[in-house]
Amino acid sequence: MQPFKKIHVIVMDSVGIGEAPDADKFGDAGSNTLGHIAEKMNGLNMPNMEKLGLSNIRELKGINKTEEPAAFYGMMQEASVGKDTMTGHWEIMGLNIDTPFKVYPEGFPEELISKLEAATGRKVLCNLPYSGTAVIDDYGPEHMETGAIIVYTSADPVMQIAAHEEIIPVEELYKICEIARKLTLDAEFLVGRVIARPFVGQPGNFTRTSNRHDYALTPFGRTTMAEMKDSNLDVIAIGKISDIFNGDGVTEAIRTKDNTDGMDKMAEVVRRDFHGISFLNLVDFDANFGHRRDPIGYGQALEEFDRRLPEVLDALSADDLLIITADHGNDPTFPGTDHTREYVPLIVYSPRFTAGAELELRETFADIAATIADNFNIAAPQFGKSFLAELK
Ligand SMILES: O=P(O)(O)O[C@H]1O[C@H](CO)[C@@H](O)[C@H]1O
Ligand SMILES: [Mn+2]
Numbered sequence: 001m002q003p004f005k006k007i008h009v010i011v012m013d014s015v016g017i018g019e020a021p022d023a024d025k026f027g028d029a030g031s032n033t034l035g036h037i038a039e040k041m042n043g044l045n046m047p048n049m050e051k052l053g054l055s056n057i058r059e060l061k062g063i064n065k066t067e068e069p070a071a072f073y074g075m076m077q078e079a080s081v082g083k084d085t086m087t088g089h090w091e092i093m094g095l096n097i098d099t100p101f102k103v104y105p106e107g108f109p110e111e112l113i114s115k116l117e118a119a120t121g122r123k124v125l126c127n128l129p130y131s132g133t134a135v136i137d138d139y140g141p142e143h144m145e146t147g148a149i150i151v152y153t154s155a156d157p158v159m160q161i162a163a164h165e166e167i168i169p170v171e172e173l174y175k176i177c178e179i180a181r182k183l184t185l186d187a188e189f190l191v192g193r194v195i196a197r198p199f200v201g202q203p204g205n206f207t208r209t210s211n212r213h214d215y216a217l218t219p220f221g222r223t224t225m226a227e228m229k230d231s232n233l234d235v236i237a238i239g240k241i242s243d244i245f246n247g248d249g250v251t252e253a254i255r256t257k258d259n260t261d262g263m264d265k266m267a268e269v270v271r272r273d274f275h276g277i278s279f280l281n282l283v284d285f286d287a288n289f290g291h292r293r294d295p296i297g298y299g300q301a302l303e304e305f306d307r308r309l310p311e312v313l314d315a316l317s318a319d320d321l322l323i324i325t326a327d328h329g330n331d332p333t334f335p336g337t338d339h340t341r342e343y344v345p346l347i348v349y350s351p352r353f354t355a356g357a358e359l360e361l362r363e364t365f366a367d368i369a370a371t372i373a374d375n376f377n378i379a380a381p382q383f384g385k386s387f388l389a390e391l392k
């Protein structure tokens, strides 16, 4: 088969498709993001994903299994020991994270907080694991009175810093986060990501803005993105992808406001003439609905995604390959507010295909990187097995 000129990867952030075999080790036995949302919605209306074969992977209420799926379809299991966004995306690009990132279930050590206060000249509020919407409700008023910053974490390896845009201008919050990023690069206080969380509004009525900014770490190994960039191929990062890789291996970064904007930008990029990959993350599923434990909102966002899909599908030519997948689960019906250890769906489509078929269970997300490397004839990642030859 002729290689594809462009491969487009869409990560539906947190759209898992049922507990992974090792889910019990993560306290996630019984989780199923898509399955439980379909139940709560009393059937999901996703005719475009249906045609591609979504319910052929695992039957989902409201979505029919189709006799002639247009896409190749299957599931991937996560090999790495984490279930956070960075781990999932880095694995998709060929890495295997075998040492878990540090998490801070009791908040950050006093020593780190003192250093942060000294370096920023601002006091720290909260310093606990917290939901990002609850934390601004609870600490926002005090923050507005004192100018102290709201620092919180979660079950993920993250330090999040929230501030009202009229109390601390976004640019200053970004500087504060850069300071926090520098302080948390050492093994002693290592944090996967520092996240700026600006918000607006009045007490009791705060909302977060799209000026969120993530400060990640540079991937610990050589990703297929880096390999592509060094081979003079294009790597177009859309949404928070560039942040997740700290810009490593990215040749062009396009920011987005939300899922809708992400799909708009994706359709634009698909129509362009280039040689390489585009890589989009749709974070709303996770941030607005998964962590908020809102299965109906989540279901509606999935249906909206499905309605927008034809714009991307229609833009594809026989030179394009589209891969739709996820980075972990976040079952909105599950106890707690954290990610869930799940299989992720794998949908692989090109107008070049006459028919789709089932792909065998993938043992690592890195099979996507291996497939990309195989297609562009560049060095294979250290992990992953290409499924390119199966696409016929
Ligand atoms: O509750 P909010 O602030 O949305 O935080 C969520 O967003 C973080 C980064 O994705 C996750 O670790 C989770 O804690
Ligand atoms: Mn994620």
Ligand SMILES: [Mn+2]
Pocket: 085, 286, 287, 291, 339
């Ligand atoms: Mn998340």
